[in-house]
Amino acid sequence: MAESKISRRQFVSSAARLAAVASFPAKPLLASASAATASTTADPARLDDPGWKDQGIENLAKSPHAKLRDIPVRAVTIESGFWGRRREINVTKSIPSMHDLLEANGRMNNFRRLTGKSDGQQIGPVFSDSDVYKWTEAVGFALQSGDRPGLRATAEKLIDEVIAVQEPNGYLNTYYQDDRKSLRMLAQTQTTGHELYNMGHMLQGAIAYYRATGDRKLLDAGIRFIDDFLLPNYGPAPKKPIVSGHPEIELALIELYRITGNKRQLELAGYILEGDKRIELPETRTIYMFSGTPFTARTKMQGHAVRAMYACCGATDYFLETGDDAYWKTLNLLWNDMTSRKMYVTGGVGSRAEGEAFGDAYELPNFRAYGESCAAIGNMMWNWRMLAATGDAKFTDVIERALYNGINSGMSLDGTMYCYRNPLAFDPSSGEKIRNPWYDVTCCPPNLERTFASLPGYFYSASEDGIYVHLYDNSRLDWHLENGTGLKIVQTTNYPWDGGIAIAISAARPSEFTLHLRIPGWCDHAEVALNGENIAGVTPGRYLPIRRNWSGGEIVRMKLEMTPQVLQANPRVADDTGRVAVQRGPLVYCLEGLDQPDGVALNDVALPLRSQPDTDFTTEFRSDLLEGIVVLHHPGFVAEAGESERFLYSPYEGRPRKTRPVPLTFIPYYAWSNRMTTAMQVWTPVLTS
Amino acid sequence: MAESKISRRQFVSSAARLAAVASFPAKPLLASASAATASTTADPARLDDPGWKDQGIENLAKSPHAKLRDIPVRAVTIESGFWGRRREINVTKSIPSMHDLLEANGRMNNFRRLTGKSDGQQIGPVFSDSDVYKWTEAVGFALQSGDRPGLRATAEKLIDEVIAVQEPNGYLNTYYQDDRKSLRMLAQTQTTGHELYNMGHMLQGAIAYYRATGDRKLLDAGIRFIDDFLLPNYGPAPKKPIVSGHPEIELALIELYRITGNKRQLELAGYILEGDKRIELPETRTIYMFSGTPFTARTKMQGHAVRAMYACCGATDYFLETGDDAYWKTLNLLWNDMTSRKMYVTGGVGSRAEGEAFGDAYELPNFRAYGESCAAIGNMMWNWRMLAATGDAKFTDVIERALYNGINSGMSLDGTMYCYRNPLAFDPSSGEKIRNPWYDVTCCPPNLERTFASLPGYFYSASEDGIYVHLYDNSRLDWHLENGTGLKIVQTTNYPWDGGIAIAISAARPSEFTLHLRIPGWCDHAEVALNGENIAGVTPGRYLPIRRNWSGGEIVRMKLEMTPQVLQANPRVADDTGRVAVQRGPLVYCLEGLDQPDGVALNDVALPLRSQPDTDFTTEFRSDLLEGIVVLHHPGFVAEAGESERFLYSPYEGRPRKTRPVPLTFIPYYAWSNRMTTAMQVWTPVLTS
DSSP: OHHHHHHHHOOOOOOOOOOOOOOSSOOOSSOOSOSTTOOOOOOGGGGGOGGGGGOOSSOOTTOTTOSEEEOOGGGEEEOSSHHHHHHHHIIIIIHHHHHHHHHHTTTTHHHHGGGTSOOSOOOSOTTHHHHHHHHHHHHHHHHHTSOOHHHHHHHHHHHHHHHTTOOTTSOOOSSSOGGGGGGTTOHHHHHHSOHHHHHHHHHHHHHHHHHHHOOOHHHHHHHIIIIIIIHHHBSSTTSBOOOOSSSOHHHHHHHHHHHHOOHHHHHHHHHHHHOOTTSOOOHHHHHHHTOSSOGGGOOSOOSBHHHHHHHHHHHHHHHHHHOOHHHHHHHHHHHHHHHHHSBOTTSOBOOBTGGGBOOSTTOOOSTTOOOOHHHHHHHHHHHHHHHHHHOOHHHHHHHHHIIIIIIGGGBOTTSSOEESSOOSEEOGGGOOOOEESOOSSOOHHHHHHHHHHHGGGGSEEEETTEEEEOOOSSEEEEEEOTTSOEEEEEEEEOTTTOOEEEEEEEESSOEEEEEEEEEOTTOSOEEEEETTEEOSOOOTTEEEEEEEEEOSOEEEEEEEOOOOEEEEEOTTOGGGTTEEEEEETTEEEEEEGGGSOTTOOGGGEEEEEOSSSOOOOEEEEETTSTTSEEEEEEEEEEEOTTHHHHOSEEEOOSSOOSEEEEEEEEEEGGGTTSSSOOOEESSEEEEEO | OHHHHHHHHOOOOOOOOOOOOOOSSOOOSSOOSOSTTOOOOOOGGGGGOGGGGGOOSSOOTTOTTOSEEEOOGGGEEEOSSHHHHHHHHIIIIIHHHHHHHHHHTTTTHHHHGGGTSOOSOOOSOTTHHHHHHHHHHHHHHHHHTSOOHHHHHHHHHHHHHHHTTOOTTSOOOSSSOGGGGGGTTOHHHHHHSOHHHHHHHHHHHHHHHHHHHOOOHHHHHHHHIIIIIIHHHBSSTTSBOOOOSSSOHHHHHHHHHHHHOOHHHHHHHHHHHHOOTTSOOOHHHHHHHTOSSOGGGOOSOOSBHHHHHHHHHHHHHHHHHHOOHHHHHHHHHHHHHHHHHSBOTTSOBOOBTGGGBOOSTTOOOSTTOOOOHHHHHHHHHHHHHHHHHHOOHHHHHHHHHIIIIIIGGGBOTTSSOEESSOOSEEOGGGOOOOEESOOSSOOHHHHHHHHHHHGGGGSEEEETTEEEEOOOSSEEEEEEOTTSOEEEEEEEEOTTTOOEEEEEEEESSOEEEEEEEEEOTTOSOEEEEETTEEOSOOOTTEEEEEEEEEOSOEEEEEEEOOOOEEEEEOTTOGGGTTEEEEEETTEEEEEEGGGSOTTOOGGGEEEEEOSSSOOOOEEEEETTSTTSEEEEEEEEEEEOTTHHHHOSEEEOOSSOOSEEEEEEEEEEGGGTTSSSOOOEESSEEEEEO
16 A cells, blocks of 8 residues: 555656657648748748647647647636636736836847947846847747737837847847957857857747747747858858757757748757767866757766756657657656656756756755756756657656746745745745845746746647646636547636546537546545546546547546645655655645744754654645645644754754644745745654654 | 763853953064064064974963963874874875975976076966965974974975065065066955965964974064065055955964064954955955954854854964953854854864855755865864863864864875865765865865874963863873973873873972863763872863872873764754764764675665664774774664665655665774775764664
């Protein structure tokens, strides 16, 4: 019994599953924009294809090695509930206020000064343009969920100002201008200058905006950069070499290829993932950059975490298009290394502040955890791609874990303050401000905004045999099966506060297909009933396939057990020795100092566990607290006053020190640091008795 | 019973003890060298005073607020035994090979190029001159223990080459030459340029060499820098301001004052410790530098650890001369903060690599511990001064802890490899090389060399009422009481491997005085017998005062219980939760991977403790291992093969995972990493059953 529980909740690799190899290349949807350099496999007849409306976060419609295909963001409406609130604040407060901050911090002036509309110097780091592009992507995804005229007008103006800077040869970057013009695309610049990183984000922003509006203006500018500037001049010898100093262009190139069908864009991504030996780099640099050497030669997760995650996204995209077995083997090796040795229980990755990097195996400090918001987002994006390749729920478990915890913690509940790093313990005496409205390296805030804006696109996938349900919240799907049969799905739930979910399925006409229902891996026990009758074979950590002739009007009811769970870490995680974490449903919980009785210091607290599974938790929905959360109560112990101050080292006593009972109150980790600066910890020492 | 044990072994503050205020200033021993700027309180008649022979590590002979006074290094001969071996290697291998490395790395060429004897550019960082000076200090201390003609000749040549560079105005620094001449002593340069730091080490080297040889050449050059260049031009307005970018000059100025009696040197140290408001610095900088703001305004130990330790040394020296109560209060506040919240069990300090700094309270990571060798040395130097002010054994406990563990680990057993950082856990897969023959920032190696060379000076102190015995090893003291009565003390022991020590006391004539015998704080039980009769009042963590009329030929026998001890850390030390450390006598022990059975990974190991105090240890002296050590054996458990690889997070089980018994072998921490690169850990998870 205990054994089977472990196998359900573990984050462990299974054998690599290679998707079936299919034909190549994919049929293009849209021609490249540039006539001058047109040498593509694109189909000109697709120029006016209205497919932009039907494309999801990724357009996998023609990807030969995708088992699952994205559904458009607009096909899913997230209604009032957990994510509804977050998304409404995102679009009404976060995205507009970030635009004001980009303006106030000169990010748009960098463009204007080049068209004579403003003076002053270039402001901000080399990757400042990407802040603008990520914001554009956030707007693009927001508009995919419905028009927001003010937002669209603001974006239109911004896009016009961006495009005005593009040079006739296609080059577009506000940093490598004037004196720095001569540095463009030099090996050293590519290594540190983020030119292609910026362009990758420009393409992602352009694509999201195109998929929202059908407006090709920014997209065409991106295509000009790729087709006119990059492809003719850079690539394998005799062209000039490329190194991806900060991976991002790879996944953008492949998504662009999925629109244009221009195979050279895909090939360029593959060339960049392979690295070009003509640019020689020290090993420390290629580790840090997670690029510059063949992706398929990597054997462990290391280096700068965001770079690593984006590289893995690009490599998975490359696999989805090519089925290259070496890529698939490497991707699974890296995934296993990360999820079994280098990921926080929050789904955050990149534990080491130095180099914003993955640490050694099991190096997962709590106070000094880095866990950059962008890295958790990258983790979700990568797992989304791995899920598309396989339909394996182990990837969805990571998506959900990162989304609800290590990503969700990154934005304050009011939508105006952001975490760059997401520690798992915090001591306010450090003086550190964890949430800030702006960072000069402001990658995380717009990254969080684009993620929440894109969220409807993560709820479902289409497959040859039916439809996959990945995430649960009050929502409506209005889409169709791959055979064209209309399909509506309405989810009614109080998830993640409650494990009950009602799912109403209405096919436009009676139709046989499989509904793949995700049973979360965190779940100890789950029940699924169709029209009141229990279905067998419900296994946490798997998709439950329900195949039948759906006649319309079926109701599937799920009951996911949400007993609070106590987790231990692998004993090799030195920072978690003798400690436990608390989770309920998909939410990791934490203690915040201000919720505990007066005078109780968090670092003096221990959690007594009388039985396993522990039954001493009580749950309470607090509508007045942190926009409505379930808090958990559990008896605890705290060291007597003065006890902790006395000794630094003393003889081992083999029993608890002088303690007194104290009631402990846990809140969801994502909600921490939304009231006042106070101590916080996810991992609490355990007292066995 | 348990309570009293705790109070004996703890590292805890007691109330501050203010030494009695005495007259000021001290009587000088030696005039300043500079006639041109002579404006001192020095006594010219002392010019030929042979006092150099009688001066200890510090010359506290006239320090009004010193309760204890140093005994010359030459008065103590450390014979064959634990430190005898280390010191012989230090003087025959470490010091000579470091000279060769200083040459090979251009440190001496920096001097020669300025006198036209060599060409080339300045090599190494701004503080490169200090490497040469610390080496000179090591030689000085070595020569205090007896002449080494070859070493002295080498040092003479080096000193001549140093002095040749001194400018007529007294300035001496090889870095601020040529283009950088204009930067000398600018506020910015003082903050980062280490000019006065270099000079501080020059003075320390000069003083040690003078005390060995009576040779004033280098000392006079140092006095010229201070008296001709610094004092006339820098100091309180209207002179130009000083900021101590890296404290060191303070303690050197005060030691110089103790030789010259030039009160202005002491006053300048006080001015520097106070900081000069005319140089405005951001708070982050004054925290990092542990200088630039009034020393007496500090409330916690923070910033760069070596800077903090040297600043505390200087401030204690200032107190020893002035009795300034504000200094004493601050020193005790800082000492309590450090020893109760910020010190490793090895006596290492400065846990954070970022900024080589003290961390927050209880921030004591093991794998990523910084624990710079220089900081542990600074800790010992500071406690030596606090001990002089008080005679309180709590300071000696820290000295012994740092010396035997966090300092001793810094030099390989063969004397040619050095640690910069001294972690308390190590994973060889990190690829890090912990011991290296040379660092471009090579502060630690010569610092270790000067420390081991000076060691005899730490064994005893003189007091008004008799003599203090601080450290134990086979050794001979040949000195006198403060009243002039000759005194010889011979220690015969196998310490630290065995707790039995025979101390033969021979006063030149029958004489009443107090023998203050240190009973180490780590000791659970100690017995002291005089001529076979047990003495009452033996209290670990205190000096045992034995007052009597010593007639000559008395033998004191000590028995210090050396049962292996299991230590726990304050529960607030998050990195040590659920873990214990092992100590025997003054030695902290560790596990090294290569000593455990094949296939046992250290991070899978746990230590079962059936009883407290634990009785499952067996000890074994291994003469063949690591130059002869006592190893400790204890039964342990190791996770079954594959167990640790399987889960990153899983349900809390409340019981050990699948384990099998395994014998564990501990070695002294100082001896780690002397055979091959292998895993190491000081803190091991405990299994209670």
